[in-house]
Amino acid sequence: MAVRRIIQMDYLARGEVGHNQIYSLAIAREAARRGLAAEIWCARNCTIKSKYARRMFGEIKPSGRLGHISQAFWKAAELRKLVTLPEMESTDVMLFHTVFITFFISLSLALIGIRPKPKIIVVMRRGLRDRHLLNLPAMLNDAVSWLMAAPFILFLNRLMGVRFATDSEMITEELSKSGLKGVFTLPIPHITATGHGAEIGGPVIGYVGGARIEKGFDRLPEIAEAVLKKNKTAEFLIQAHIEPKYYYSQGMEGAKKRLRRMEASNPRSIQLVDRSLSYPEYLELMGKCSIILLPYRAELYGKGTSGILAEAVAMGKWIVAPGSTWMSLQKKRYGKIVEFDAETAEGIADAVGKCAKLDKNINRAKVERQIREWVRLHSPENYLTVLLDNLDDKRGETRSEADDW
Incomplete structure (x- = not known):
């Protein structure tokens, strides 16, 4: 697939402190280095200072009990407007690399009845059965998390052509066993600092x-x-x-x-x-x-x-x-x-x-x-290589260098 632009939909971008922002900026810089248009779409109150940032949507505010359920429906309307903007082309990639469990409800509602031009990639960095809802007992959490996510994920993957990736071989295996097609594993793209390790000392x-x-x-x-x-x-x-x-x-x-x-x-x-x-x-x-x-x-x-x-x-x-x-x-x-x-x-x-x-x-x-x-594996260069290698419409074998170890 020819790619013109990579749009990162970063719901957590606030400033330039923290792994999430480092993650987004690393991908954007590598995309730009390769001659692609690179954008980070973030909330209107985002303070990130970068030429790649575009303030395109409302803020998601953390909530303590059932995550972001109350915001899922108005986020769906907002997403629908974004994926159908006149500027969108079939050579655009929309990359969602940090999502909440209710995001899948929002995206499913947003895509009902339409075929968006951009290729949509969702990166899951938490397992379906990880404890998403911390204040619930483990078994109840598993059941609620599964019901809130799995049907919508399957709908997006099987019927709407949304591709899923993870940055964990364990999550990739879990999603594949759950019935998703074409799931692939991406590296962690912001590893740049290297060293030889201090003497263990005291320690x-x-x-x-x-x-x-x-x-x-x-x-x-x-x-x-x-x-x-x-x-x-x-x-x-x-x-x-x-x-x-x-x-x-x-x-x-x-x-x-x-x-x-x-x-x-x-x-x-x-x-x-x-x-x-x-x-x-x-x-x-x-x-x-x-x-x-x-x-x-x-x-x-x-x-x-x-x-x-x-x-x-x-x-x-x-x-x-x-x-x-x-x-x-x-x-x-x-x-x-x-x-x-x-x-x-x-x-x-x-x-x-x-x-x-x-x-x-x-x-x-x-x-x-x-x-x-x-460092070679978990680099912005390798991240974009693996991502672009998997941007096709095939639903069978996928390539992931992380799986070669």
């Missing part, structure tokens, strides 16, 4: 990125206590900024207060960074760490990818991550990942302790090769 254990329930921020006081009990020379560097407008950040102030008290009584071992960081500041903070701690809840994160893990690999860090997840699956690609299966402070502390033991005998030449391959 310096880092928790970076958003402080969220699903990312285990509330577990950190117990984890830090368990680690320091085993190794008094360990240090924790924790980004403790809680974004109050996100529902998944509620209820964590208690953990933050405990960490503050621990920092006051033991400033050599605990250091908090309590503010939002620019992307260079975030990378600088990660660079100071020898171990990146990802105490994520497997039942909430499940098959989803992690930009933090992807960047930590590129920087040569040791990584502690939950077992039975996409994160632990990356051990076959990078030898410095230690998984924990027991989601307890003791279990996670034991995994942290293993890093220093394994570091003594690690094959560093092999790790260097793995880092180079990782």
Whole structure:
């Protein structure tokens, strides 16, 4: 398929801080480098400063219970107007790479009775059975999430010609088994920082990125206590900024207060960074760490990818991550990942302790090769190559370099 323009529909774009904006800008810059028209369509109140940004739609406001159901219907009308704009051509690609579970309702309603000119690609970065609705019991969440998404996804894929991609082999497999045709796996396109990994030392254990329930921020006081009990020379560097407008950040102030008290009584071992960081500041903070701690809840994160893990690999860090997840699956690609299966402070502390033991005998030449391959795979160049290779109307075999590992 010949492509004239790539339009990224970025519902989360607000400013240039955070992985989502880095993701969008990386794709836009690579598309422009190849001579394609590149645009990032975002909300009218978006503050992103980029020549690629066009403010085209209303803001989606996070909601704490049933996601964005109340907004699904007016979003459908808005989407219908956008996909039928006179400027649209059959050589345009509309790429939705960050979507909410109710987005599928909106897009289904928007496309009823029309055949839009642009090719529509939806990238799913959460599994259908991951815990989308955090305040519901697991079984009820699975049932509600499935009913809210699966029928609409199948309608879009089978009847409306919408292509689906993921950035996780596990989600690709799940969608294919659910009856979707032509699902393919994309890399993570914003990996640019590389390094060789600091000496493991004390070690310096880092928790970076958003402080969220699903990312285990509330577990950190117990984890830090368990680690320091085993190794008094360990240090924790924790980004403790809680974004109050996100529902998944509620209820964590208690953990933050405990960490503050621990920092006051033991400033050599605990250091908090309590503010939002620019992307260079975030990378600088990660660079100071020898171990990146990802105490994520497997039942909430499940098959989803992690930009933090992807960047930590590129920087040569040791990584502690939950077992039975996409994160632990990356051990076959990078030898410095230690998984924990027991989601307890003791279990996670034991995994942290293993890093220093394994570091003594690690094959560093092999790790260097793995880092180079990782950066090549998860690059804007490879992302666009895989995307364009899959832009056809065939519903059988699809190519995904991520599956070649």
